[in-house]
Amino acid sequence: MSDRDSLAEYRRKRDFERTAEPEGKIAAGKIAAAKPARSKSPALAFVIQKHRASHLHFDLRLELDGVMKSWAVPKGPSVDPAVKRLAMEVEDHPIEYNSFEGTIPSGEYGGGTVMLWERGTYGYGGDGPDPMEGLHRGYAKGDFKIVLQGERLKGSWVLVRTRRDSRGKAQWLLIKHRDEHAREGADVVAEYETSVTTGRTMDEIAGGAKPKKQARPTARKAVKPVVKKAVETAVKKASKKPAPKKRT
Ligand code: MN
Numbered sequence: 001m002s003d004r005d006s007l008a009e010y011r012r013k014r015d016f017e018r019t020a021e022p023e024g025k026i027a028a029g030k031i032a033a034a035k036p037a038r039s040k041s042p043a044l045a046f047v048i049q050k051h052r053a054s055h056l057h058f059d060l061r062l063e064l065d066g067v068m069k070s071w072a073v074p075k076g077p078s079v080d081p082a083v084k085r086l087a088m089e090v091e092d093h094p095i096e097y098n099s100f101e102g103t104i105p106s107g108e109y110g111g112g113t114v115m116l117w118e119r120g121t122y123g124y125g126g127d128g129p130d131p132m133e134g135l136h137r138g139y140a141k142g143d144f145k146i147v148l149q150g151e152r153l154k155g156s157w158v159l160v161r162t163r164r165d166s167r168g169k170a171q172w173l174l175i176k177h178r179d180e181h182a183r184e185g186a187d188v189v190a191e192y193e194t195s196v197t198t199g200r201t202m203d204e205i206a207g208g209a210k211p212k213k214q215a216r217p218t219a220r221k222a223v224k225p226v227v228k229k230a231v232e233t234a235v236k237k238a239s240k241k242p243a244p245k246k247r248t
Contacts, residue, residue, distance in 0.1 A: 006067050009091035013109040020102055021110075024067075024094020044135075046122040046148060047098045048077065052202055053112035058189070060087060060174065062122060062146065064139060067092040073174055076117075076189035077153060081176045087159060089170040101195060103206060113206040116197045120150030125157065125177075142172070152192050155181030 007024050016023045044063040051059050051072075058076035061068035071087035078085055101116045125145035128134035138144040142161025148154055156177035164170050176182050194201055199212030 006065075006092045007094055010093055013091070015108060019104050019108050021100055021104060022094055022096035024096055043121040043123060043149075045095065045098055046118075046120055046146075046150065047116060048073075048118040048150075048153075049100070050076070050115040050117040050202065051110065051112060052114075052206075053104075053110050058117065059090075061093055061097065063095065064135060066095070068095060068097055069139065071159070071172060071174070077157075077174055077176070079153070079176050079181065079183045079186050079188045081178045081182045082184065084173040084175050087172040087174040089172060099197075101198060101205060103208075113202050115195045115200070115202055115205055117192065118150045118152050118196055120148060120153070122146050122148050142170070144172075151196050152188060153181075155179045 010024065014021060014023075045068070046060070046062050047068070049059040049061070051057055055074065058073045060071045060073050060077070063069075070090045070093050072090050073085050073087045075085050098119065099116070101114055103113050104111045106112070123146070124131035124134045124138075125147040126134045126138060128137070135144070135146075142159075144159040144161075145156070146158070147156050156179050158175050158177060159172045160175065161170050161172045194212075195205065197211070198205075200209055
């Protein structure tokens with residue numbers, strides 16, 4: 001599957017006349033091409049959305065190649081290294097999905113309530129010389145080592161692919177590595193029951209309550225995906241064409 005159609009499944013499942021979820025207008029292939037092949041310290045976007053649909057689950061999304069690689073994690077992440085959490089890989093989502101919080105109409109795909117539970121940046125957690133190559137190789141191999149720099153989750157983690165189901169969908173395990181951010185016995189999902197951006201509970205989001213707090217500027221800066229920079233650069237380049245002369 002080329003980068004360009006990696007959002008085809010995402011779009012096919014949704015009726016954008018009915019859901020407020022983003023269609024993802026940025027062509028992934030173009031973004032991937034705009035990014036440098038090598039990057040010394042990639043700061044890629046990551047988010048976790050708490051999603052109350054037919055079943056409550058958490059959606060982990062990690063930016064790679066201009067899209068958000070996505071996993072549905074039924075129990076959410078655990079900061080206890082002894083706890084392995086099942087993570088079912090789902091279709092790639094557009095980068096724009098990272099700011100989506102709200103409701104999806106019932107009857108539509110994923111109908112229910114979506115909370116932005118965590119956000120930040122992530123990078124390569126392995127010891128290969130080239131971080132981007134390390135991320136690509138790790139994802140392909142099913143041994144995806146990452147370092148999260150979020151507001152609630154930090155430090156080293158791994159996603160280990162265990163098997164594929166009959167439809168070719170991959171099952172992974174999300175595991176916290178032992179480091180200074182690991183906490184034995186802690187239940188991070190229970191510790192944080194509100195949106196990381198609006199401070200709202202699931203019920204408040206479902207009821208359309210107003211945001212309780214402003215997004216902190218530092219957090220906004222931290223979550224800025226590298227892909228956005230690529231877009232800005234592309235836009236700047238495009239706008240370098242001489243502007244038509246003003247008529248007065
Ligand atoms: Mn979901």
